[in-house]
Amino acid sequence: MKTTPAQKWWQTAVFYQIYPRSFADGNRDGIGDLAGMRSRLDYLKDLGIDALWLSPHYPSPMCDCGYDVSDYIGVAPEYGTLDEFKQFLDEAHQRSIRVILDLVLNHTSDQHAWFQESRSSLDNPKRDWYIWKKGKDGQPPNDWSSTFGGPAWEHDPLTDEYYYHFFFKSQPDLNWHNPQVREAMWNVVRFWFRLGVDGFRLDAVGTIFEDERWRDNKLPYTVDDMHAFSKAAHTPAEQRQVHRKWMKLFEKQVDLPGVHPLMQELRRVVDEFNDRVLVGETEDISFYGSGDDELHLSFNFPLMHTRLITPAWVRANQAARLAALPPDAWPCNTLGNHDSSRMISSFGDGEHDRELAEVNLAMLLFIKGTPFLYNGEEIGMTDYLISDINQIRDPLSNHIYNLEIKSGTDSQEAALIAARHGRDICRTPLQWKNAPNGGFCPEGVTPWLPVNPNYAQGINVEQQLADPSSLLQAYRLLLGVRKQNPALQAGEYQPVLTGSRSVLAFTRTAPGQTCLVAINYTPKNRTVRVPELNRVSRVILASKTGGHPSTGGKLVLQPYEVWVGELSGA
Numbered sequence: 001m002k003t004t005p006a007q008k009w010w011q012t013a014v015f016y017q018i019y020p021r022s023f024a025d026g027n028r029d030g031i032g033d034l035a036g037m038r039s040r041l042d043y044l045k046d047l048g049i050d051a052l053w054l055s056p057h058y059p060s061p062m063c064d065c066g067y068d069v070s071d072y073i074g075v076a077p078e079y080g081t082l083d084e085f086k087q088f089l090d091e092a093h094q095r096s097i098r099v100i101l102d103l104v105l106n107h108t109s110d111q112h113a114w115f116q117e118s119r120s121s122l123d124n125p126k127r128d129w130y131i132w133k134k135g136k137d138g139q140p141p142n143d144w145s146s147t148f149g150g151p152a153w154e155h156d157p158l159t160d161e162y163y164y165h166f167f168f169k170s171q172p173d174l175n176w177h178n179p180q181v182r183e184a185m186w187n188v189v190r191f192w193f194r195l196g197v198d199g200f201r202l203d204a205v206g207t208i209f210e211d212e213r214w215r216d217n218k219l220p221y222t223v224d225d226m227h228a229f230s231k232a233a234h235t236p237a238e239q240r241q242v243h244r245k246w247m248k249l250f251e252k253q254v255d256l257p258g259v260h261p262l263m264q265e266l267r268r269v270v271d272e273f274n275d276r277v278l279v280g281e282t283e284d285i286s287f288y289g290s291g292d293d294e295l296h297l298s299f300n301f302p303l304m305h306t307r308l309i310t311p312a313w314v315r316a317n318q319a320a321r322l323a324a325l326p327p328d329a330w331p332c333n334t335l336g337n338h339d340s341s342r343m344i345s346s347f348g349d350g351e352h353d354r355e356l357a358e359v360n361l362a363m364l365l366f367i368k369g370t371p372f373l374y375n376g377e378e379i380g381m382t383d384y385l386i387s388d389i390n391q392i393r394d395p396l397s398n399h400i401y402n403l404e405i406k407s408g409t410d411s412q413e414a415a416l417i418a419a420r421h422g423r424d425i426c427r428t429p430l431q432w433k434n435a436p437n438g439g440f441c442p443e444g445v446t447p448w449l450p451v452n453p454n455y456a457q458g459i460n461v462e463q464q465l466a467d468p469s470s471l472l473q474a475y476r477l478l479l480g481v482r483k484q485n486p487a488l489q490a491g492e493y494q495p496v497l498t499g500s501r502s503v504l505a506f507t508r509t510a511p512g513q514t515c516l517v518a519i520n521y522t523p524k525n526r527t528v529r530v531p532e533l534n535r536v537s538r539v540i541l542a543s544k545t546g547g548h549p550s551t552g553g554k555l556v557l558q559p560y561e562v563w564v565g566e567l568s569g570a
């Protein structure tokens with residue numbers, strides 16, 4: 001008999017991403033912190049999540065909101081101290097909540113001591129820790145762009161050389177060919193593992209290596225032209241063309257093969273410790289390696305690359321993704337993070353946003369794989385367009401604003417475009433209650449980003465906790481259903497009703513349990529007829545009616561209903 005290997009904790013867990021600046025403000029200074037996170041652990045436990053991913057909590061000049069690390073083994077003073085971090089970790093563990101951190105490998109901050117040394121002279125022992133090159137006739141070494149705009153090279157007058165940066169110029173790329181860099185970073189990994197952290201989310205792994213011949217792209221456009229191209233692309237075909245141009249622009253800078261041996265090396269370091277996890281910010285399934293020797297998880301980003309999520313979209317995504325995964329690899333799904341539009345805003349239809357949020361959550365939790373949630377989505381926080389350029393914090397928006405001004409757009413319109421294309425939209429402070437600043441920080445304190453005023457329209461934790469029909473209560477219910485049913489956590493996925501445009505239906509089968517899931521994606525009653533309904537032994541969930549059984553192989557779903565039944569043996 002084929003035995004199923006025991007599930008790892010990170011396969012059954014539901015992760016919740018905390019954006020530290022915006023989650024909870026313990027010392028009431030307008031910036032989220034560790035004390036705030038600690039004070040909300042019971043809230044998180046009660047919500048039903050099992051693990052946290054913290055976006056960077058390290059010391060940083062915060063040019064890229066912490067993705068510019070200036071000390072990998074410290075804690076940003078505005079978030080607290082290392083002792084407070086340990087206390088937070090202990091208290092999370094006491095509640096059986098695991099904690100993974102963000103590891104930024106590609107680059108450091110230009111304020112990191114490594115870079116400060118590296119730039120100090122041509123013969124500094126750390127010179128080769130970063131990528132330095134001579135210019136060509138007073139110009140950068142080649143014509144490469146930075147993904148956030150402008151050239152990928154910055155001239156440093158101190159030594160009259162250029163350093164390479166794939167992201168902002170305050171984020172110089174490390175030279176991963178240098179064994180000292182690798183050892184230094186692996187020691188960072190060991191440091192946090194010894195402290196007890198449970199794993200890492202790896203930032204931008206695809207950008208670690210570059211074409212070793214540093215050849216020019218010789219393209220008739222730069223990254224800044226891409227902004228104009230995207231604005232002009234209205235049809236899907238035009239958008240695909242813009243995407244192709246984008247890929248071409250960066251083909252010498254991302255996804256070079258050297259990254260696989262590097263990930264294998266990192267995996268060996270991780271395997272010095274028990275039961276830790278690596279999840280890569282990459283959708284590329286080749287990062288699972290061959291025979292479980294690279295990352296444990298990589299995000300199924302294609303699932304979220306659509307305007308509206310439909311049953312057909314999910315079935316197609318699952319068919320492609322599950323078929324492509326290596327045999328022992330485990331899927332990992334998400335619908336939002338700190339770089340994307342908020343889930344309710346991206347996948348709503350403007351009329352049934354609340355209902356669609358609930359069915360999309362059910363889909364995310366019940367398809368096969370580890371789900372990642374993003375803080376605030378549980379109360380339906382929406383994108384917030386900050387239209388005052390002085391309040392915008394994401395430097396990407398500032399760059400876009402400048403491009404717009406240069407091309408003649410008036411300043412108000414430019415600020416709106418900049419806000420729409422930047423990432424502050426999804427990073428505003430969590431709305432805890434119907435009080436000034438959404439209860440994130442006291443009245444009179446200015447939060448680091450303005451709070452979305454819709455906290456006063458019921459989009460806040462306190463009111464939703466008290467309201468049995470709130471989205472927050474739906475999250476708790478659906479997370480509970482997943483937790484109580486092994487098939488929903490670990491089972492194999494099999495689509496049923498494969499032609500339906502309105503209902504997403506599938507089974508999940510684990511040793512000892514099979515569940516049938518049926519989700520109505522429409523505002524109308526829908527009748528489901530599948531043979532599996534003849535085997536229903538128990539209704540686990542009927543979200544709109546509280547428990548109607550199915551009769552005669554037929555099930556009537558209410559608008560936007562989520563239905564889960566347990567099936568008796570095959």
Ligand code: NOJ
Pocket residue numbers: 064067068104167203204281338339
């Ligand atoms: C990906 C992160 O998610 C994003 O926020 C950041 O700006 C870049 N990597 C650079 O670290």
